[in-house]
Amino acid sequence: MTLTEISGVAVSFLMLIFFRLVLRRPKDRAAKIRPSRLDRVREASLVFSTCLWLILLLSAYGFLGFLFGWSFLHHRMVISPDHIYSSPTEMPKTIFWLMVAQQALAFFAMGILLRLFRLYSKGIIFTAKNVNCLRFFGYYLIVDWFINYQIQSLLQDMALSCTPIFVGFIIIFFAWIMDEGRKIREEQELTV
Numbered sequence: 001m002t003l004t005e006i007s008g009v010a011v012s013f014l015m016l017i018f019f020r021l022v023l024r025r026p027k028d029r030a031a032k033i034r035p036s037r038l039d040r041v042r043e044a045s046l047v048f049s050t051c052l053w054l055i056l057l058l059s060a061y062g063f064l065g066f067l068f069g070w071s072f073l074h075h076r077m078v079i080s081p082d083h084i085y086s087s088p089t090e091m092p093k094t095i096f097w098l099m100v101a102q103q104a105l106a107f108f109a110m111g112i113l114l115r116l117f118r119l120y121s122k123g124i125i126f127t128a129k130n131v132n133c134l135r136f137f138g139y140y141l142i143v144d145w146f147i148n149y150q151i152q153s154l155l156q157d158m159a160l161s162c163t164p165i166f167v168g169f170i171i172i173f174f175a176w177i178m179d180e181g182r183k184i185r186e187e188q189e190l191t192v
Contacts, residue, residue, distance in 0.1 A: 038123055045120035052117065056110045063103050083155050095151055102147045109140040126182050134175035141168030 064070075066077050069087050077085045077099065085091045091099070116133035124130065145164040152160055 041125065042121050042123060045117040049114060049117040049121065052110055052114050056107065056114075059110075060107065082157055092154070094154055098147055098151050098154075102144060102151075105140060105144060105147070109137060109144075112136050112140075126178065126185065128179070128182065131175050131179040131182065134178065135172055138168040138171030138175060141165070141171065 067088055077091070088096055112133050116130060116137075119125075119127070119130055119133070141164045145160070145162075145168070148160060148164075
């Protein structure tokens with residue numbers, strides 16, 4: 001079983017736990033009280049944080065295995081369908097450094113997502129910190145697309161989709177709406 005298959009099974013298992021926690025219904029409605037909405041958000045955030053930690057650790061392990069050539073792992077880096085590398089020495093230097101920058105940015109973005117879910121698990125939902133996390137993630141998707149564009153153009157293998165750019169702009173737009181809603185709520189709290 002490869003590392004990708006293991007991580008896929010782990011993520012699937014954690015998603016099942018997530019849906020069980022979020023969508024659970026008490027068997028005897030009179031005997032049990034349905035958890036509050038905030039409790040459900042906290043539980044779901046905990047499950048997503050666990051999934052993100054697992055993905056982060058497996059990704060870091062795979063990336064380090066590729067960089068340091070841990071032969072027992074047989075790591076390969078797939079840049080595009082026609083460009084698969086078994087070791088960093090096979091890669092052109094420019095492609096290698098763009099890939100390292102892309103991976104570092106991805107690990108940083110995972111850290112920001114972990115921070116966002118930690119805030120959610122504490123019950124902190126509509127704050128400037130949350131807005132900044134969402135906004136960063138939108139910018140991350142856009143920057144990651146441009147790094148991919150540079151890699152693909154250097155390889156002369158343009159197999160890109162513009163979807164990450166649109167999703168990034170939508171996330172930035174949602175973060176702006178959330179920030180405006182937060183400001184409106186703060187103004188209303190001050191006037192009462």
